[in-house]
Amino acid sequence: MANPIDKWYPSTKLMIVLTVIIVSMFSTIPLVQYVLFGFAILLSLCSGKIGRFLNTFFKSIFVIVLFIFLVQVFIVKNDDSQPIWWFIGYSQIGLDTSIGLASRIVAISSIIIWFFQVTSVKDIVAALEKARIPKKVTFVISATIQLVPQMTKLSQTITDAQRARGIETEGSVLVRMKAFIPMMGPLVLTSIQQTDERVLTLEARGFSAPIRKTAYYSMKKTALDYMIVIACLLGLIAYFVGGPL
Amino acid sequence: MKRGLRYDFGLQALMLIPVGVSLNVVGYQLCTILKLPVFIDQIGTYLVAMVAGPWVGVMTGFLGNVVNGMLNPVAIPYGLVSMSIGLFAGFFSRFKFFNHLIGIIVACGILTIVSAGTAAVVTVFMFGGITGAGTDLVTAAFLAAGRQLWDSVFSTNIITGTINTILNFAISYLVVKRIPPRFLVKLNYGVPYISKEVLKHG
Numbered sequence: 001m002a003n004p005i006d007k008w009y010p011s012t013k014l015m016i017v018l019t020v021i022i023v024s025m026f027s028t029i030p031l032v033q034y035v036l037f038g039f040a041i042l043l044s045l046c047s048g049k050i051g052r053f054l055n056t057f058f059k060s061i062f063v064i065v066l067f068i069f070l071v072q073v074f075i076v077k078n079d080d081s082q083p084i085w086w087f088i089g090y091s092q093i094g095l096d097t098s099i100g101l102a103s104r105i106v107a108i109s110s111i112i113i114w115f116f117q118v119t120s121v122k123d124i125v126a127a128l129e130k131a132r133i134p135k136k137v138t139f140v141i142s143a144t145i146q147l148v149p150q151m152t153k154l155s156q157t158i159t160d161a162q163r164a165r166g167i168e169t170e171g172s173v174l175v176r177m178k179a180f181i182p183m184m185g186p187l188v189l190t191s192i193q194q195t196d197e198r199v200l201t202l203e204a205r206g207f208s209a210p211i212r213k214t215a216y217y218s219m220k221k222t223a224l225d226y227m228i229v230i231a232c233l234l235g236l237i238a239y240f241v242g243g244p245l
Numbered sequence: 246m247k248r249g250l251r252y253d254f255g256l257q258a259l260m261l262i263p264v265g266v267s268l269n270v271v272g273y274q275l276c277t278i279l280k281l282p283v284f285i286d287q288i289g290t291y292l293v294a295m296v297a298g299p300w301v302g303v304m305t306g307f308l309g310n311v312v313n314g315m316l317n318p319v320a321i322p323y324g325l326v327s328m329s330i331g332l333f334a335g336f337f338s339r340f341k342f343f344n345h346l347i348g349i350i351v352a353c354g355i356l357t358i359v360s361a362g363t364a365a366v367v368t369v370f371m372f373g374g375i376t377g378a379g380t381d382l383v384t385a386a387f388l389a390a391g392r393q394l395w396d397s398v399f400s401t402n403i404i405t406g407t408i409n410t411i412l413n414f415a416i417s418y419l420v421v422k423r424i425p426p427r428f429l430v431k432l433n434y435g436v437p438y439i440s441k442e443v444l445k446h447g
Binding site for chain 2 (some may be wrong): 054060075098112140141150159169176179183184185187189198203208
């Protein structure tokens with residue numbers, strides 16, 4: 001059920017991500033980027049998240065890469081641009097630039113997608129707490145992640161309520177624009193009232209107490225985690241000693 | 246009241262950060278629901294920066310883009326834009342630019358230039374001038390007219406950014422004005438937004 005990769009310590013996964021980003025930043029030939037992209041796909045295949053990975057990838061990265069090719073190859077004017085039709089021209093330099101740029105974007109963003117798909121926020125927060133990051137920071141992170149879906153739900157309720165009271169949400173741009181304030185206003189005021197209550201609750205439970213809290217949820221680094229981190233470091237050293245490709 | 250990096254992160258201000266981030270997300274969703282042609286996705290950053298100061302604003306901008314980045318990594322580098330908006334809006338609020346019309350106009354102008362500049366830097370360096378949104382058509386039009394890449398991206402950002410900045414700012418300003426005084430008074434930067442009559446009675 002639970003995949004072994006999910007159990008890796010968050011900092012281990014972060015180390016992998018950092019290694020990939022550093023290697024990708026310093027490499028100039030596209031082949032390295034393709035290898036890194038393949039590595040990210042392999043990792044998400046091993047984590048059993050390949051479907052979700054590809055879904056996110058095509059939704060966000062694919063469009064931008066496509067646009068980069070179109071603009072760099074056909075529209076940006078380079079020295080070797082050959083006009084085809086009106087403002088459209090073909091340029092080899094543009095093609096080379098866009099391959100370099102796009103392969104790097106693909107390599108870096110795919111490893112980031114992988115990281116967020118295999119690491120739960122709970123784990124990240126627990127790891128941060130263990131690393132003695134102030135609990136104000138960890139609390140804000142976890143509160144943010146929890147609050148976003150809650151607020152989305154609340155805003156849907158408010159939208160429905162305001163529609164029932166006769167606020168027009170269709171029509172010309174100006175009409176739709178006017179609908180924005182009555183939808184946003186109640187949302188902000190409700191949420192600010194809630195923060196007041198939240199502050200009282202936190203104070204009552206000793207959030208500001210200057211001692212270290214004990215956590216119910218615990219995670220441990222295993223030998224595998226150390227091995228992966230060491231492998232990443234060795235890989236980086238070898239990469240820079242051997243001369244960046 | 247003491248202000249600055251060390252004093253701004255009180256519990257009350259801290260609780261505003263998640264609210265600001267979710268307001269950004271909700272604002273964006275509302276825009277898509279209402280099919281508006283602009284991006285009203287920085288209301289939360291402006292709001293938090295105005296009432297809780299520049300550093301909390303920077304945090305809000307950064308966290309917002311990281312949360313978006315979990316679904317779409319392209320959003321992460323644009324955190325720089327949100328962070329600069331938070332920082333500048335916070336400092337303008339601190340030096341009471343938002344209390345009179347001239348200050349508001351000056352602040353909006355500078356905010357537009359700053360956000361367009363950072364957005365152009367991110368767009369050109371990270372993505373070769375492309376954002377994957379509809380505004381790319383404007384950039385392409387500038388390029389086709391024979392302008393340089395830098396120039397085109399910056400001009401596009403100024404054009405679309407002016408409308409976005411004004412709308413984002415106007416909505417968050419209206420909302421801030423409606424926040425009850427008993428809440429504003431607890432925040433380090435909230436007092437200028439309380440109406441004078443209330444202050445007189447208090």
